Amino acid sequence: MWLVSVLGPLLKLYFCGIRVLIYQMLNKSFTLPALTKQNGRVAIVTGGTRGMGYETARHLASLGMHVIIAGNEREEGKVAVKKIHGEGTSGKAEYAFVDLTSLKSVRQFAQSFRDRGLPLHLLVNNAGTMLVPEQRTEEGFEFHFVLNYLGHFLLTNLLLDILKRSGRPGFCSKIVNMSSATHYAGIMHMDDLNRKICYSSHGAYAQSKLGLVLLTYYLQEQLTAGGFSVTVNAVDPGMVDTALYDNLWSLAQAMKKPVAKILFRTPAEGASITVYAAAASEMEGVGGCYLYNGEKRESSESSYDAELQAKLWKTSCELVGIKSP
Numbered sequence: 001m002w003l004v005s006v007l008g009p010l011l012k013l014y015f016c017g018i019r020v021l022i023y024q025m026l027n028k029s030f031t032l033p034a035l036t037k038q039n040g041r042v043a044i045v046t047g048g049t050r051g052m053g054y055e056t057a058r059h060l061a062s063l064g065m066h067v068i069i070a071g072n073e074r075e076e077g078k079v080a081v082k083k084i085h086g087e088g089t090s091g092k093a094e095y096a097f098v099d100l101t102s103l104k105s106v107r108q109f110a111q112s113f114r115d116r117g118l119p120l121h122l123l124v125n126n127a128g129t130m131l132v133p134e135q136r137t138e139e140g141f142e143f144h145f146v147l148n149y150l151g152h153f154l155l156t157n158l159l160l161d162i163l164k165r166s167g168r169p170g171f172c173s174k175i176v177n178m179s180s181a182t183h184y185a186g187i188m189h190m191d192d193l194n195r196k197i198c199y200s201s202h203g204a205y206a207q208s209k210l211g212l213v214l215l216t217y218y219l220q221e222q223l224t225a226g227g228f229s230v231t232v233n234a235v236d237p238g239m240v241d242t243a244l245y246d247n248l249w250s251l252a253q254a255m256k257k258p259v260a261k262i263l264f265r266t267p268a269e270g271a272s273i274t275v276y277a278a279a280a281s282e283m284e285g286v287g288g289c290y291l292y293n294g295e296k297r298e299s300s301e302s303s304y305d306a307e308l309q310a311k312l313w314k315t316s317c318e319l320v321g322i323k324s325p
């Protein structure tokens, strides 16, 4: 049992990582095409205080967007905003507190945003964590599940009506979900989403990233069926040198450092796929894709399972206490 539940996900995850590194060794990082200005458009980037989220926020602000960086470290948030404005950006950046591990905090964040009466043209569900030892939140959720997936599920639903109102044909509102190649190793444990049985941090991370791909496809179907001008895509940035790897075991950490210098992408390179999904003219009106290195790719077989997508959506609604819109 232990071998299957703990060692299995670990090996699968490292196998995914090795495949990505070989790809990155043989292929250049994707180069963004020229992007049109996005003046006046409003974006929320979760986890925009550092790493790829920061680079995404910085780039979007340079395109003229009003970017709200949503994160749970107030000081880091202020520093990020100051740095972006210090570059003389044509857009605007501001920080707002949200702790995505707390559904209460997600609700408060969404309500404060709603109270401002702003439109919302882009929601980037970027914040995340990886390989944290087993932890439950006050509300009883497993850490990877709630921070990477469920918190974003709730946030998206609480802001969906504004996204719908803010989009129009030719100028869709956009949702970008930050997934990962690790989703290929993911299994949705529908009867144990909080991974109480035989916890594996590797399995929990991979599951949360698969959840985001399932959410992407299901939501796009609903939005298209409803005739709304909102697109949803999942992106995979490759392996990127950020603080995300801080929880690796010390041996893996020591091995990662020299490899990362040569083979990992920089945070700006990793963020380019998110910026592409958010602002490239080629992506206007295009949704329901899994994007990697600037191209649409096949995601895992289970991510296309329509029954699983619907089941996860329904269960997620129940877990966060909302009616399926």
Ligand SMILES: NC(=O)c1ccc[n+]([C@@H]2O[C@H](COP(=O)([O-])OP(=O)(O)OC[C@H]3O[C@@H](n4cnc5c(N)ncnc54)[C@H](OP(=O)(O)O)[C@@H]3O)[C@@H](O)[C@H]2O)c1
Pocket (backbone or CB within 6 Å): 046, 047, 048, 049, 050, 051, 052, 053, 070, 071, 072, 073, 076, 098, 099, 100, 101, 126, 127, 128, 129, 130, 147, 148, 178, 179, 180, 181, 236, 237, 238, 239, 240, 241, 242, 243, 244, 245
């Ligand atoms: N690096 C990679 O190789 C890689 C590969 C595939 C996918 N990804 C995904 O890319 C996304 C960004 O990761 P990164 O590599 O840029 O890592 P990072 O530098 O560690 O950034 C993670 C971000 O998430 C935020 N965050 C953490 N806990 C939070 C919470 N409770 N509430 C709100 N925000 C929180 C952090 O903000 P605070 O500082 O405010 O905590 C930080 O801005 C993640 O979803 C990750 O899974 C990364």
